[in-house]
Amino acid sequence: MDVTVIWAAIIALGLFMYIVLDGFDLGVGMIFPFFPADSERDMMMHSIAPVWDGNETWLVLGGAALFAAFPMVYSVALSGLYLPIIFMLVCLIFRGVSFEIRGKANRTKNLWSLSFICGSAGAAFFQGVILGAYLQGIPVKDGIFSGDPFFWVTPFSFFTGMGLMVTYALQGATYLVMKIDGDLQERLRALVWPLTFALLGFILAVSVWTPLTDAQIASRWFSSSFRYRLYPIPVLVAITALAMFHAVRRRHETTPFILSLVLILLGYIGLLVSIWPYAIPNSVTLWDAASPRSSQLFALVGAVIIIPIIIVYTTAGYWIFRGKVEAGSQYH
Known part of the structure; x- marks a missing residue:
């Protein structure tokens, strides 16, 4: 049993679950500016x-x-x-505070709405910047960071930051289509296809950009014997996008949200395939970076206990608060 691979899978699962679950509520904040009415924003936050x-x-x-x-x-x-991690955490703090204060504020309600918008957008952007910097490779020498503190400030990392913002905005729009009825739902639905189209553009650009700038990724996708197993991924992306177009035209409520998650999963698989087997792309493999096997096994016992608990209470929360959000309803 390769415990290192198991831990890599656990971390990959945790990050994917975060993107899936926190992505849509960050997305809700980013589409706030399209809906200036306080009553509609209240429903979206609830x-x-x-x-x-x-x-x-x-x-x-x-x-x-x-x-x-x-x-x-x-x-x-x-x-x-x-630095980008600190910026992301500051944005998450402002966003979290806005949840608690906005519902009780009167004169400063617009200020806390702005805090919610900027906190959501900023957190999404810096998460994308972190992803882009990681994909380009973190400078390492003798197991220690050896680069400039601003090495992450590159066109590619800023581009991935904007791409993740669009991804989360699509999740937020499709989630709200599923949770809200009436005229607001129709206007939310009108955002879904433009956001899907924009996301496809970012996916295409990153798919071209990374092989052109990284020879190992280019080899993995176009020269290795493994490449034939990868070719279905772009085909599935195209099929999913077409299904999204039809789901929006036929006014489906749940299907667009599911399809947005499928798009994210396909993109995530593509990223994992591109960096495998590196823990830090092109410099440190998973096995070189791993802690001692005894430490991994000890921590794995805790993970086996904790992860099912997290899954159970997360599922219970969504089950309890399932269904549509009605105008005037509040969560305390």
Whole structure:
């Protein structure tokens, strides 16, 4: 049993669950500017109020798992990406505070709506910047970060930041279509296809950009014997986009949200395939970065206990607060 691969899978699962769950509530904040009426914004916030804080559990799990299983990656990533991580956390703090205060504020309600918008957009953008910087490779020498503190400031990382903003906005729009009825639902539905089209553009651009700038990724996708198993991914992306177009035209409520998650899954698989088997792309493999096997096994016992608990209470929360959000309803 290769415990290192198991831990890599756990971290990959945790990050994917965070993107899936926290992505849509960050997306709700980013589409706030399209709906200036306070009553509509109240409904949008009430649709995610019962679940947003639980969604962020997966981010904590991913960070803790990285520290336990791949401490070198943890130290290098936090050293190199310290600034965008801090910026992301500050945005998440402002966004979290706005949840608590906006519903009770009167004169400053617009200010806290702005805090919610900027916090959501900023968190999404800096998460994308972190992703882009990671894909380009973090400078490492003798297991220690060896680059400039601003190495992450590149056109590619800013581009992936904007791409993740569009991804989360699509999730947020499709989630609200599923949770809200009436005229607001129709106007939300009108955002879905333009956001899907924009996301496809970002996917295409990243798919071209990364092989052109990274020879190993180009080899993986176009020269290795494994490439024939990868070719269905872009085909499935095209099929999913076509299905999204028909789902929007036929006014489906749940299908667009599911299809947005399928698009994210396909893109995520493509990224994992591109960087395998590196913990830090092109410099440190998973096995080079792994903690001792005894430490991994000890931590794995805790993961086996904790992860099912997180899944159960997350599922219970969504089940309890299932159904549509009605005008005037509130979550306390």
